[in-house]
Amino acid sequence: MDGVHDLGGMQNFGPVEREENEPVFHERWEGLVFAYTLASLGAGYCKVDELRRSNEIMPPAEYLAARYYEKWLFALESILKEKSVLTPDEIASGKSLRDDGFALPPISPEKALFAMTNPMPASLPIDVPPRFKQGDEIVARNITPNHHTRLPRYIRGRRGTVETDHGVFHLPDTNAHSGPEKPQHVYSVRFDARELWGEQAPARDSVYIDLFDDYLEPA
C-alpha cells in the first residue's frame, strides 16, 4: 500500500532532531507496549509482517503526528481485535466482557529470554530456485499493490544490479495477510543514486536495498 509510512525520498520533513542521553523508554507505557507486542509475537498471536501491516493502516495524519510507540499501540490493539483476542469494548473499558476470546498460553520469562538471546532465523531451509544471480541487471517492478509490501515507491521502475543472494524468506506481501505462503529468494540490489534521484545526485553514491524475487524483473 502506498501509505505515508513509505517515506524514502520524501521531502520537506526538516532536520533530524536528536535527543541527548535518550532513555530506552521515555515513559512506562512505552515499555509496556513494546513488551506486550513482543509477548504477542512470542505467544503466537501474530507475525511481524501482520504487525507492520497493522501499523501502516493508521490514518496518515495520525501516523505522522504519533509518537513512535503510539504507532505500536495502534498496531497491537488492531491485531488483538482482528485475532478476536479482545473486543473493541474490552480495549476501551479495560475490563473482560466475554470468556470466549481467542487465547494462547502466555509466553514465559524463560522463553522470552531465549528468543532475545539466541539466533531466531527468518530464513527458510527450503529449496526454491532463484530467478536472479549476482551481477544480473534488474528493474524493480512498477506495482502499486493495495496490500502490505516491502517494495518501496522510490525504487519502483528503477534499474539496479543484484549484488548478493541472501537466501529464501517468506514474502511479506502474503505473509502479512494470512495469504498463501510464497517463500522466495531475497537479494541485495544496488541502485545508483543518480538512477533514483537524477543528475544532481553524486555520481558515485548508491543505495542498497533487500528485495524479494517477486519485486524484480530482468532489465
Place this chain on the structure above:
Amino acid sequence: MTSNKHRAPLSDPQARVRALEAVLSEKGLIDQKAIDTIIDHYENKVGPHLGAKVVARAWTEPDFRRHLLDDGPAAIAEMGLAGIEGTHVLIKENTPSVHNLVVCTLCSCYPWSVLGLPPSWYKSTPYRARAVREPRALLQEFGLTVADDVEVRVWDSNADLRYLVLPMQPRGTEDLAPDELAALVTRDAMIGTAIVSPPVE
C-alpha cells in the same frame, strides 16, 4: 482494507495502555514476569556496548574480522549476541573509499541484539525520508563531512537482514587493548552517522 478513517480521535496512550494492561491481566493472557524480563533486557542488558565489542574485536583480530565480514550472522552468534531482530546481521565495512549508512525507510528495522533499541531520531520521519535521498546533507547535520571521492552507500534494511557498520579504526590507537578500543566506538558510528574519533588526550 480496514476502514478507520471516521472513528473518534485516539485517546491518551497512557490511558489506553492502562486499560490494555488491566484486561490482559484479568484474562490471564500475560505473564507479568515475562513482561518485566523483556523490558529489563532492552533497558539494561543490550545496547551499543555490545556492538562496540564486535568492532573492537574486528580491529584487533584479523581472522575474526574476515569471518565477521564473510558471515556476519555466524560471527555474531558465536559471540552469543544473536537474538530477535539481530539474527541476520550483515557487517558493512567503512574504508578510505566507502562510507556506509544504515536506515529503514519503511519502519524502524535495526539490529537490536547488538545495538539495543534504536534512538528516536533513527525512527523519525526526517531520517527515514532523507537518508536514501540526501545522505551527505544529512551527515553534514550530524557533523560528518564525507569527501567527494568517497562513495556513500546507504543500506535500506527493509527485509529480514539487519546492518551494522564496521567503522575505520582511528589512527594512533593500534596499541590500545580491545576494551579501550570498544570504549571509543559509538552507536552512531555503527549506524554510519559518525566516525570513530581517537581518544582525547
